[in-house]
Amino acid sequence: MTAGVVTAEWTKIRSVRSTMWSLLAFVVVAIGFSALVATVISNTWNDPGSHPNHVELVTEPRAEQDRGRVGYQLDVIVISSEYSTGAIRSSLLAVPRRIPMLAAKAGVFALLDLVVSAVTVFAVFFITTAILRSHVSITLSQPGITRACIGGILYLTVLGLFALAIGGLIRHTAGAIASVIALVLVIPPLIGLIPGTIANHIHGYLPTVAGQLIGQSSQQPADVLSPWQGFAVFCAWTAVLLVACGYLLIRRDA
Amino acid sequence: MAEPPGLIEARELTKRFGDKVAVDNLSFNVEPGRVTGFLGPNGAGKSTTMRLITGLDRPDGGTATIGGLAYSQLSKPLTRVGALLEARSLHPGRSARNHLLFLAQTQDIPAKRVDEVLDLVGLREVAGKRAGGFSLGMTQRLGIAAAMLGDPPVLLLDEPGNGLDPEGIRWVRNFMRQLAGEGRTVLVSSHLMSEMAVTADHLVVIGLGKLIADCSTEEFIERSSERSVLVRTPDSARLRELITGAGGAVQGNDGTDGMIVTGLPAPRIGELAASASLVLHELTPRLPSLEEAFMELTAGSVEFGKTESGTVGSGTGGTP
Numbered sequence: 308m309t310a311g312v313v314t315a316e317w318t319k320i321r322s323v324r325s326t327m328w329s330l331l332a333f334v335v336v337a338i339g340f341s342a343l344v345a346t347v348i349s350n351t352w353n354d355p356g357s358h359p360n361h362v363e364l365v366t367e368p369r370a371e372q373d374r375g376r377v378g379y380q381l382d383v384i385v386i387s388s389e390y391s392t393g394a395i396r397s398s399l400l401a402v403p404r405r406i407p408m409l410a411a412k413a414g415v416f417a418l419l420d421l422v423v424s425a426v427t428v429f430a431v432f433f434i435t436t437a438i439l440r441s442h443v444s445i446t447l448s449q450p451g452i453t454r455a456c457i458g459g460i461l462y463l464t465v466l467g468l469f470a471l472a473i474g475g476l477i478r479h480t481a482g483a484i485a486s487v488i489a490l491v492l493v494i495p496p497l498i499g500l501i502p503g504t505i506a507n508h509i510h511g512y513l514p515t516v517a518g519q520l521i522g523q524s525s526q527q528p529a530d531v532l533s534p535w536q537g538f539a540v541f542c543a544w545t546a547v548l549l550v551a552c553g554y555l556l557i558r559r560d561a
Numbered sequence: 562m563a564e565p566p567g568l569i570e571a572r573e574l575t576k577r578f579g580d581k582v583a584v585d586n587l588s589f590n591v592e593p594g595r596v597t598g599f600l601g602p603n604g605a606g607k608s609t610t611m612r613l614i615t616g617l618d619r620p621d622g623g624t625a626t627i628g629g630l631a632y633s634q635l636s637k638p639l640t641r642v643g644a645l646l647e648a649r650s651l652h653p654g655r656s657a658r659n660h661l662l663f664l665a666q667t668q669d670i671p672a673k674r675v676d677e678v679l680d681l682v683g684l685r686e687v688a689g690k691r692a693g694g695f696s697l698g699m700t701q702r703l704g705i706a707a708a709m710l711g712d713p714p715v716l717l718l719d720e721p722g723n724g725l726d727p728e729g730i731r732w733v734r735n736f737m738r739q740l741a742g743e744g745r746t747v748l749v750s751s752h753l754m755s756e757m758a759v760t761a762d763h764l765v766v767i768g769l770g771k772l773i774a775d776c777s778t779e780e781f782i783e784r785s786s787e788r789s790v791l792v793r794t795p796d797s798a799r800l801r802e803l804i805t806g807a808g809g810a811v812q813g814n815d816g817t818d819g820m821i822v823t824g825l826p827a828p829r830i831g832e833l834a835a836s837a838s839l840v841l842h843e844l845t846p847r848l849p850s851l852e853e854a855f856m857e858l859t860a861g862s863v864e865f866g867k868t869e870s871g872t873v874g875s876g877t878g879g880t881p
Contacts, residue, residue, distance in 0.1 A: 315666035322659035323652055388652065396617060396650035397660070397707065400642075401667040403616045403633040560618040 312402055316415040319398075326385060330423055337427045338434060345435040352442045383474035383483045385416055390478040395561055405556035409475065413468055413549065420467035424460040432456055451524035458521030458534060465538075465545050466491075469514060472548035476555060491515045507531065514544040564629030566641065567593030567714045567746040569614060573623035576609055576770075583609045585770035586623070591748045593714070596741045598761030598778070599750040602859050606770040607750040608646070611719050615644050627715055637668040643708030644717040648700045648724070653693025657684055657703050660692055661710060668711055678706040697724030705733070715746040722753060734760050754852035768859045778851065785854035790827045793819035793843035794834065803833045819843060 389395040402408040436445045447453045477483040498510045511531025518541030521534040569591035576584040584606040591597045612618040614625040616632035635641045651660050661675040679685045682702040722730045741747045764781050766774040794800050809825035827846045834841050
């Protein structure tokens with residue numbers, strides 16, 4: 308793999324308006340929604356019955372589902388749109404070896420996700436803490452806060468790769484996005500409904516349930532895994548999907 | 562490398578899609594320095610073969626090499642092979658220039674080459690526009706620009722004339738002749754027989770995924786048994802009787818249009834006329850057109866045959 312292949316992947320991403328709009332929407336939705344939630348909580352701080360866990364409000368990936376929803380759509384689109392438009396033929400004629408192509412795409416996208424997530428997570432942190440300043444003081448030096456912020460960035464970055472792999476496996480944008488939504492939003496709460504410790508463990512090891520732990524500033528009683536264990540489980544899921552994606556890229560006709 | 566870089570070799574290529582054998586034990590060479598026409602009825606496997614050569618599809622058996630190497634083994638493949646496969650091989654939201662730019666970047670081709678190929682195909686004016694808004698002809702030109710980006714010694718063009726106006730078709734024809742004249746290998750598939758007859762030096766003809774012919778264009782036409790003789794005579798009724806009596810067949814009208822005789826060679830017709838003291842105004846042996854030869858030689862290999870009432874279906878390989 309040459310530097311040119313990596314540069315080309317970046318050119319591909321930046322030269323399509325829909326990906327740039329998705330990125331912008333991700334940042335705007337994430338920051339705007341968090342600021343809105345913080346404002347509402349601030350205004351209702353002293354209402355009876357309101358006990359927001361303020362530390363987690365700021366750092367837990369509470370709005371992650373919403374941020375992520377936009378984010379992983381983009382990652383799915385980055386690969387599935389190549390198939391649905393036929394652009395994959397041009398890409399593979401230029402870079403016929405599937406694994407270097409996938410590696411370049413995943414690498415460029417992970418870096419882009421990392422930067423955008425870092426900007427977003429820290430923007431969310433500083434904006435929400437500023438809104439809530441009159442009620443509570445939260446700083447990066449408090450226990451678990453920095454880890455949770457960095458964890459949120461890592462979670463979103465790996466979530467991007469997770470979605471990218473599914474996009475490469477399913478190859479149809481709508482089907483791939485539906486699958487990611489099912490895996491991230493539908494299946495976890497359903498399994499969470501099943502009582503018993505076995506179901507609880509299965510739930511705890513689901514990719515995004517495990518992955519989100521690293522974005523929490525403190526361990527919850529129901530959590531099966533520690534934050535870093537959870538992140539490792541999420542990374543393992545993602546790695547398996549990426550390997551499957553690479554294998555099928557080699558096996559399948561383009 | 563022992564192999565010349567421009568030589569394409571297909572060896573026992575086989576590709577199945579489910580139960581259907583799309584390419585069946587196909588072997589042929591494509592030599593540099595000439596235009597090789599790749600012909601076959603719809604569904605014959607032309608596009609699939611080109612996809613196998615470029616590694617987009619995995620063969621179930623056999624190999625395809627370019628200069629002795631599989632496509633996936635080529636480093637900077639766009640500088641070795643330029644391919645125009647399906648025209649819609651691009652993201653509709655990306656501009657023509659950015660499409661070519663990212664392709665150039667993968668091969669470390671300088672960005673100024675992008676403008677050169679845009680000029681070459683006459684798309685400079687619209688280079689910044691989204692390719693999704695292009696007409697089929699413009700998309701086709703963009704595909705040709707992409708194929709020429711790496712100035713490759715080998716060109717694979719699948720139906721390059723699709724969607725082009727007569728001027729564009731003529732441009733592509735001259736362009737291919739020029740490329741072959743420069744010593745490059747040009748493999749071009751087409752269903753436009755009249756176009757192929759004036760463009761291709763050599764033909765690879767397939768039907769139902771099997772090789773039917775691999776020979777020069779003249780040889781292919783001569784191989785056809787469909788010879789005929791144009792005859793004009795003031796006494797057509799008598800000559801017609803003599804010809805049918807001798808086992809020939811007469812098509813076409815009498816009179817000034819003359820008649821087309823098949824099944825008898827011209828000398829025999831002349832002898833028949835002389836023996837009856839008939840005057841002949843014309844006696845011209847005719848070679849079939851490439852189209853006639855093609856129709857005859859591929860008659861058993863048409864995937865979607867014609868029924869009494871007409872065509873029952875059409876292939877996916879191209880637009881009729």
